[in-house]
Amino acid sequence: MLAKLLCREGQTVSTEDEAIDPVAAAEAWRQRYGPSKKPTINDVARIAGVSKRTVSRVINKSPLVKDKTRSEIGKIIDIIGFSPDPQARGLAFRHSYLIGMIYDNPNPQYVVNMQQGILNGLKNSGHELVVHPCNRDSDSFLQDARQFVERQKLFGVILTPSVSEDERIVAMLREIGCAYIRIASVALENNANMIVSNDRLGGREAGRHLAKLGHKRIGFISGKPSFRSSHERRLGFEEGLAEHGLELDPKFVREGAYTFQSGLDRGSELLQLDPRPTAIFAANDEMAAGLLQALRVAGLTAPDALSVVGFDDFQIAISVWPRITTVHSPVTRLGELAAEKLLLLKEQETPDTKEGENVPWLVERESSGPPAN
Amino acid sequence: MLAKLLCREGQTVSTEDEAIDPVAAAEAWRQRYGPSKKPTINDVARIAGVSKRTVSRVINKSPLVKDKTRSEIGKIIDIIGFSPDPQARGLAFRHSYLIGMIYDNPNPQYVVNMQQGILNGLKNSGHELVVHPCNRDSDSFLQDARQFVERQKLFGVILTPSVSEDERIVAMLREIGCAYIRIASVALENNANMIVSNDRLGGREAGRHLAKLGHKRIGFISGKPSFRSSHERRLGFEEGLAEHGLELDPKFVREGAYTFQSGLDRGSELLQLDPRPTAIFAANDEMAAGLLQALRVAGLTAPDALSVVGFDDFQIAISVWPRITTVHSPVTRLGELAAEKLLLLKEQETPDTKEGENVPWLVERESSGPPAN
DNA sequence: TTACAAAATGCCACCGGTTACATTGTGGCC
DNA sequence: GGCCACAATGTAACCGGTGGCATTTTGTAA
Secondary structure (H helix, E strand, O other): OHHHHHHHHHHHHHHHHHOOOHHHHHHHHHHHHOOOOOOOHHHHHHHHOOOHHHHHHHHOOOOOOOHHHHHHHHHHHHHHOOOOOHHHHHHHHOOOOEEEEEEOOOOHHHHHHHHHHHHHHHOOOOOEEEEEEOOOOOOOHHHHHHHHHHHOOOOEEEEOOOHHHOHHHHHHHHHOOOOEEEEEOOOOOOHHHEEEOOHHHHHHHHHHHHHHOOOOOEEEEEOOOOOHHHHHHHHHHHHHHHOOOOOOOHHHEEEOOOOHHHHHHHHHHHHHOOOOOOEEEEOOHHHHHHHHHHHHHOOOOOOOOOEEEEEEOOHHHHOOOOOOEEEEOOHHHHHHHHHHHHHHHHOOOOOOOOOOOOOOEEEOOOOOOOOOO | OHHHHHHHHHHHHHHOEOEOOHHHHHHHHHHHHOOOOOOOHHHHHHHHOOOHHHHHHHHOOOOOOOHHHHHHHHHHHHHHOOOOOHHHHHHHHOOOOEEEEEEOOOOHHHHHHHHHHHHHHHOOOOOEEEEEEOOOOOOOHHHHHHHHHHHOOOOEEEEOOOHHHOHHHHHHHHHOOOOEEEEEOOOOOOHHHEEEOOHHHHHHHHHHHHHHOOOOOEEEEEOOOOOHHHHHHHHHHHHHHHOOOOOOOHHHEEEOOOOHHHHHHHHHHHHOOOOOOOEEEEOOHHHHHHHHHHHHHOOOOOOOOOEEEEEEOOHHHHOOOOOOEEEEOOHHHHHHHHHHHHHHHHOOOOOOOOOOOOOOEEEOOOOOOOOOO
């Protein structure tokens, strides 16, 4: 009995070696301060009985920490709910945990899908998304962007079309050493910094589709020439036609502006031709919808009078009748990939650049069919 | 000659009083470090020959600084291009310069317009916008939001419908002491924290419009009952009708879901009634577009067979034919007001709460007209 | 000119993390 | 057992600002 007691005491004394049980101490701490107190690294260090430097090492996954120490500190962190202050961390690291999305794409659905994708890719990484719409024609465009990046010491930025095609901003980012990912329809540089949407392949699908349906007089409505995607979609479209021995007749080609109205206007022009085309590929859904409108105005309907194919597969493609056969562009996925790549970029883990991962695909709906006759 | 020299020397000596010319010193500094060096408060202090605390006072517009000192420091700041580091500042102030936008509105155009509006309101304030889409039905909804706010120590958040109508998140924000502005269709609390869009007044316009056109059999397609705006729009609509001695017949009322498809489906149902309504107010444009679709499917056209009025005045309202007569809701402006109010909220300058500032207005287009007969 | 309050400024610690470097513990080897 | 290399941890300064309080300067009345 006495021996047992002594033994116990002995144990108690021996545990002084590692102070008291860290788990108990952490729980006591949480008890004492209530559930809303936000702990700091100092609290963790005090509870664990180590210096804050050691806690810092655990946070940053330094290999220089003994396993036992690491796991104890880890437990404490879990129990008291510590998470390092991004501001303090950023101050020391000389960068923030903010990702900038710089864009000038006027299509709300593109923007929102892209944002959602980026956020998916950022999830649980401790980073947040800061949005920065811009206007490339503004005099202060570059300066604004630079200030945005430098003031917030952004972790990195993601550029979407058409800003992503602007070499000035890329040069600026490189100059100030800001990590960036460019999302574009085609590789514009070293693909470590690129996510490409392969619009050309999508255009090819559209071309194949109309060719296979038997169309011969085929038209195209482009976007503004300053939009690279429009160019790519056209190139691919022509490739798709060429596979079937067809080519685009310049008199059936018009320059639109990615807007509903331009699709309506250019579409009306094309419909007045004699003979008119039996199928038209519009470089985006918005214009395809305008084109359907033009048909209606002209007293015609798709697909019997004219097959219509769009590009993007946004909501509008299924908000009109007939619903638009279109090329689906995985915008959300692109955003996700961009975010993931950006994070890897900073970890020096040169991200493996799988080629052709994002390929748009055709979605057949009611707006296209075989030509009349 | 000698005197002159002495005089010069004398001046030089006398200026030791205020060290050397601050402007010259600042320019020399900028020369020495090149254009890309980012100055800190210490650089400014050193150049000005004062302590950083004084510079800090200038930055924060403390009245305790002599005018001369203030203007000298101001000049130096301009010349070397100093702007305080938000992270360091935030660390000391225990908050960041980030505004969160928490939203679950599925309409991309609403989201983008709102973001743009908020950014307009934030312009030149040194604050940035961090976006946080969420899902109110998720188990981790509250926890995610809380972590978002606390981790980034957000300056404040802006809530849009329908999160803005969720009392749980508001309670949480209040508990952790985070400033917030709720944007909603109607005042839900003390209006220091509210921006109201007065959807009821917009609905009233819609009601008046159809009543004035002479319609008697008038229908309504609502949004989900969980959306307050839908309720408000309906109330206003009924008021507008009532002004002309009309009331909404329950058999002409259907519950939609703010989606194109629901407009199409509920619209088809209403069109099959006999007698069918001669006018229908859809609680948003998306459903109004679906309703137009339903008309087309039924072989009918607007406005002769049916007048259609929508709400929002988003792109889709002019991307269909006939273009939709709709109630314009100034979403961008609401965002701007919310941002401004949030900034004022923190400055304690209780923002003056002009009532009825944001009133939706009717935009007449081709989808509405007098009833047949 | 002195006295003294008020205005203007400086000093130092601190916000919550980090890096550079010093120090202590540990195991292997002779 | 003693020496040494290396693993594990601690110390102090720093990132770029801020608060509290002490100190100096200024303006004004006696």
